[in-house]
Amino acid sequence: MKINNNYIMRMLFSYLPILCMTIGVLIFIFFAIINQFNVRNALQANHLTAEYITNMVDSSLKNISLDTQKMIGTGGSLEPFLETPSDKTLDFEASNALSQLMVRYGLIDSVYLYRAQDGKVLDQSNLRPLDQFADQAFVRGVLDQAYTGVWSSPRLKENLVQHSASKVRVTSLGFKVPRDTGSLGYLIVNVKIASLHSFIGEMIDRTITDAQLYDAKGNSFFETGQTPATRSRLSADVVSDYTGWTYRISIKGGQLLDFLFRGSTMWVLFGISAIVLAIGSMFYVTRRHYKPIESILHRIERFSIPIKAAESKGKGNEFAFIDQAIERLITKNMTFQEQQQEHMVIRRQQFLQILLKGEYKEDPSAWEQEWQHFGLSSGHFIVALLELDHYVQFGLKYSPGDQSLFKFIVSSVAVETAEQNGLKVVVEWIAKNQLVILLISKESVGLEHRILHLSEQIRSWVEGHLDFTVTIGIGTPADDEASIARSYEDAEAAVSRKVSVGVNQIIDSIEVTGKSNGEWFEYLEIIRTIVRQLRMLESGWQNELKRLFHEMTVQRLGKDDVNRLMHYFIFHLEYELDAALPEAMKSWQQEGKSRLIAAAEQLDTLGQLEQDFVVTLVQLSEHIETFSQSRRHNALMREIRDYVSEHFMDPNLSLTLLSDRFQISPKYLSQLFKESIGQNFSEFLIGLRIDYAKRLLRETDMTVQYISEMMGYANPTSFIRVFKKMVGLSPGQYRESLLIDRTPNE
Structure with a gap:
């Protein structure tokens, strides 16, 4: 051919x-x-941009410097704090003045004031000795400087956040008080380098322009350890008369353009x-x-006779000849792989279907091969059946491809969650909306508790991360392969009860097997009441526990029924403790949980079981009470928090007002806010006001200026700056985003 x-x-x-x-x-x-004149035009444009940025940055830094000098000058707001002995009112007023300075200038990272007479440092939230201050090394260094009032080169400032040290790059401005001797103290203002970088970035288009800043020694502000590179012909340097810093503006890729233009x-x-x-x-x-x-x-x-026969007709060339040969090889390989994959999926589904139906005994040898093929072993088993809620709406809302993706995600979450808990499971979709989770364990102790805990983790993950929910039915434990079918039937019966019980929850087979609905519901309600009262340290939990055992005695429940109820009790108690009092979980895991499980597994008489439960739960209540008491002034802080939430729009609301109302010092009150809420008072108050402003932006047509006045801001610019710092968007951008996200159905 x-x-x-x-x-x-x-x-x-x-x-x-x-x-x-x-x-x-x-x-x-x-x-x-x-x-060639393009070079000159680009250079001129860069030079103008550099001058503009220099003027804007210098203007902001000068304003900070002027306001700082007013504060420490004669008659300034900080003079009483420096000249008089320590007074809580003066401390608060000085701290408030520092906070107001930070609110006025978004570039400021932190401000702190050193008082020479007692060697203490005041920041926005606390007054502490210099030896306990995180940035003490810098303060000691500047005390020895002869001349102050000059912005420093970039440095790393020590921070102490939640008892852990961290560092942030800043440039600092310090003033002695008075300016000539510094005998009263020293005021230091730190401007965050990242804020400077963002401020300059707002004035240029970073996609085409690059801005760099160097101090008088050539140290880079934005790139640690970098010195000024040899500038190209398309870059412009401007040296600030105020700070002595060098502002360099250049076009990205400017070196290449400079090279081409030569x-x-x-x-x-x-x-x-x-x-x-x-x-x-x-x-x-x-x-x-x-x-x-x-x-x-x-x-x-x-080797390609069929292809050569087709090519002999003169309809192709050498490239088509090669393409057809390769395409034929790839097609055959892909077909083989798809067949193998489909075969494995079908084989696994058939294996599980036979297992759940209990039909494996018809061919024991073939069953043993399948059992070993999937890496399974004998032991104890329990089945959980996961069912997608509102499956009709699920099918209408998502395309077949998206449905397959979500099902893959759910099954993957089940497998990964089991691996994290050290459990061995077989997971497989047996229907369009049902996923079987077969838990295999070598130990029968706590088997039902483990499947309850695993199922709750899966359910809560789906609820929190996906746009739909699932309901999971829990079967009964099975001691051999033949009992797996019964466990599956119980799980299927349990999940079918979501029609009356409700969706998005865990339904245990004990709620539907062997007892009437009212009887099991009564037991479960008593258990939930006991757990709630125990967690909240109410005195009636022991009476409710006695009533639970009395009802089980009167109804003459069997050992299996009592065991299931006790495991549900343990599961629900652990769930409530983990959600409401996580610090008590360690003692619960180490002592209480193991004792209750052992008591339930070693059940002999209800009297002995009740005695074991009472002893263990009394000890647990003591631990809960200890942890609750360690949270100082819980009731007082709850009352203060409610008062602030109700009066947060009051412009006179302050730590001083709260101190007078609740008879507690401002300093200690500020400390309690930090410990109980995780925020200082000003942050908590600003958060409430910003949340209310967001609500007004969502639900009303009020202007930003009017809302700013309602929030107590005389200058709308300050309100916009604080709002953007808290939310990430300006008020106008936030309202526009709500309009964009609103659909016609809404």
């Missing part, structure tokens, strides 16, 4: 675009040589050489690259 060898011509002509590109490059170089006769010679080289190499490379193709064609001709 003779193949039309026209591929060599196609390769030859495919190189023509390279020639066109070469000519285009030469034309570009020609125009680059002619248009026109000379060298480019002309280079262009001619490029044309000659392109034409000569085009023929050489074409011929050289065609040799491997000839070799491939010869090999295919020996």
Whole structure:
């Protein structure tokens, strides 16, 4: 067979675009040589931008410096604090003045005041000795400086956040008080380098412009350890008369443009050489690259008889010949892999269906092979059946591809959650809306408790991360393979009760097996009441516990029923403790839980079981009471928090007002806020006001200025700055985002 060898011509002509590109490059170089004035225009634009940024940054830093000098000058707000002995009122007023300075200038990271007479440092929330202050090394250093009032080079400031040290890059401005001697103290203002970077970034387009800042020694503000690089012809440097810093503005990729704009006769010679080289190499490379193709064609001709027969009709060339051979090979390989994958899925589904139906005994040898094939072993089993809630709406809302993706996510979450808990499970979708979770364990102790805990983790994850919910039915424990079918039937019966019980929850088979609805519901309600009263340290939990055991005695419940109820009791108690009092979980896991499980598993008489439960739960209540008492002033802080939540719009609301009302010092009250809420008073109050402002922006048409006045801000700009710092968007942007997200159905 003779193949039309026209591929060599196609390769030859495919190189023509390279020639066109070469000519285009030469034309570009020609125009680059002619248009040298572009360099001057770019340089002028960069210079103007650098001057503008310099003026804006210097203006902000000067304003900070002027306001700081007013505060420490004669008659300033900080003078009483420095000149008089420590007084809580003066401490609060000084701290409030520092906080107001930070609110006025968003660039400020922190402000603190050193008082010489007692060697203490005051920041926005606390007054502490210098030895206990995180940034004490810098304070000691500046005390020895002869001249102050100059912005420092970038430095790392020590912070102490939640008893752990951290560092942040800042530039600092310090003033002695008084300016000549510093005998009263020292005020330090720290401006965050990241804030400077963001402030400069708002004045330029970072996609095309690069801005760098260097101090007088050449240290980079934005790139740690970097010194000024040799600037290109398209960059502009402006040195600030105020700070002595160097502002460098350049175009991204400017070095390449600078290189291209340097026109000379060298480019002309280079262009001619490029044309000659392109034409000569085009023929050489074409011929050289065609040799491997000839070799491939010869090999295919020996083994692809069907393809050669088709090509003999003259309908293809050598490239089509190779393409058909490779396509045929890939198609066969993909078909084989798909068949293998489908076979494995079907085989696994059939295996599980037979297991759940209890039909494996018909062919024991084949069953044993399947059992070993999937890496399973004998032991104790329990089945949980997960069912998607509102499946009709689920099918209408999502495409088949999305449905498959969500089902894969749910099954993956089940497997990963089991692995995290050290459990071995078999997970498989047996229907469009039902997922079987088969838990396999070598130990029967606590089997039902483990499947309850695993199911709750899966249910809560789906509720928190996906747009739909699931209901999980729990079967009864099975001691051998033959009992798995019964466990599955119980789980299926349990999950079917979601029609009356409700969706998005765990339904244990004890709620539907062997007893009437009212009887089991009464037991479960008593258990929930006991757990709630125990967690809240109410005195009636022991009476409720006695009533539970009395009811079980009167009804003459069997050992299995009592065991299931006790495991539900343990599961619900652990769930409530983990949600409401996580600090008590360690003692519960180490002592209480193991004792209750052992008592339930070693059940002999209800009297002995009740006695074991009472002893263990009394000890647990003592631990809960200890942890609750360790949270100081819980009731008082709850009352204060409610009062602030009710009067947060009062412009006179402050730590001083709360101190007078609740008879507690401002300093200690501020400390309690930090311990109980995790925020200081000002942060908590600002958070309430911002949340209310967001509500007004969502539900009303009030202007930003009117809302700003309602929040107590005389200047709307300050309100906008605080709102953007807390929310990440300006008030206008926040309202616009709500309009964009609102759909017609809403």
